[in-house]
Amino acid sequence: xxxxxxxxxxxxxxxxxxxxxxxxNNTIPNTLVLESLHPYPDYHGKNLPDKSTPRSLFLIVNxxxxxxxxxRIIKKIKGEFDFDFNASQGNIYFKTTSYSCIRxxxxxxxTFLPELQRMFQNEGIRFAKQKSINSTGVIVIKKHFYIDxxxxxxxxxxxxSSKFYIDLPAALPWDEFKEQVHNIKNNLENSDFDAAQxxxxxxxGIVEVVRLYTCEGExxxxxxxxxxxxxxxxxxx
Numbered sequence: 001x002x003x004x005x006x007x008x009x010x011x012x013x014x015x016x017x018x019x020x021x022x023x024x025n026n027t028i029p030n031t032l033v034l035e036s037l038h039p040y041p042d043y044h045g046k047n048l049p050d051k052s053t054p055r056s057l058f059l060i061v062n063x064x065x066x067x068x069x070x071x072r073i074i075k076k077i078k079g080e081f082d083f084d085f086n087a088s089q090g091n092i093y094f095k096t097t098s099y100s101c102i103r104x105x106x107x108x109x110x111t112f113l114p115e116l117q118r119m120f121q122n123e124g125i126r127f128a129k130q131k132s133i134n135s136t137g138v139i140v141i142k143k144h145f146y147i148d149x150x151x152x153x154x155x156x157x158x159x160x161s162s163k164f165y166i167d168l169p170a171a172l173p174w175d176e177f178k179e180q181v182h183n184i185k186n187n188l189e190n191s192d193f194d195a196a197q198x199x200x201x202x203x204x205g206i207v208e209v210v211r212l213y214t215c216e217g218e219x220x221x222x223x224x225x226x227x228x229x230x231x232x233x234x235x236x237x
Contacts, residue, residue: 006149007158008200013090013142014211015174016196017041020058020092021134026110028117031127032060034092034101036139040194040213042185057104058092058139059117060128064100065089067142073123074102081119083112090141099128103141138174145200154222155209162215165198166226168208170233172197177210184228190221 018041023033036056070089078085086105091098102120107113117127147155147165157163172180177197185191193214200207210229212222 008145008147008149008155008202010145010147010200010202011142012145012198012200012207012209013140014196014198015138015140016211017136017138017178018056019134019136020139022130022132023057023110023113026113027130028114028121028127030130031117032099032130032133033113033117034058034060034133042181043192043194043213054104054107054110054113057107057113058090058099058101059104059120059125060092060099060101062126062128065125070102073120073125076123077116077119081116083108083116085112085116088141088143090139093138093140094133094135103139150219151223153226154219162213164212164214164219164222165200165209166212166222166229167200168210168229168233170237171208172233180229180232183232184225187228188221188224190218193218193221193225195225 018036018039020034020036023035027033034057035054036058039056067089070087074087077087085107088103090101090103092101102125104113104116107116121127145165146158148158149155153167155165155167157165174197181195185193193212195213196211198209198211200209210225212225214221
């Protein structure tokens, strides 16, 4: 593994599947907020997020706001809000409907949520009306990445050391990606990891990646998973 850090700040998106359910309490009345109770559903190790705090929250908005508009509002609110949080613009796709959303992470308590919602409202954001949802959806989150290239084609998240990113030589259709993850898990001795699709936007062009959530010290497993993905892609070419 390379010892010289190559730090990269870039943009891109993550695409993953998760079960989402309506947050019934600690929200502004008649606004729709969804929560992913298991943000890394295929990982069951010891370094999962604390169950006592909100995991990934999704403030469902009533129209498509641009990435730049949401980013400017987030920057303003972060300078005024008393508590730490991370926010990104995204979309959620269910079988029969889709929603635009603002994904919230690292909020320490649900009791801070109504105030945060009001601050978004004060900036002109309007939320969708509350409804009961408990279903699996495909989530696409546009976000910033701050990563360390620890080996060619393998990156580690600076802020979350359990997250790794591996680059791939080709884009994979969503169904094929899920099939490849299933095959790798069936052929890997230690298959305790969660995978999501992603993209980095770099000067040289789009980089297709897989986000892996696993234990910090399992770098050899990350290397093995990358090789297995590449082998499967090469077999189909």
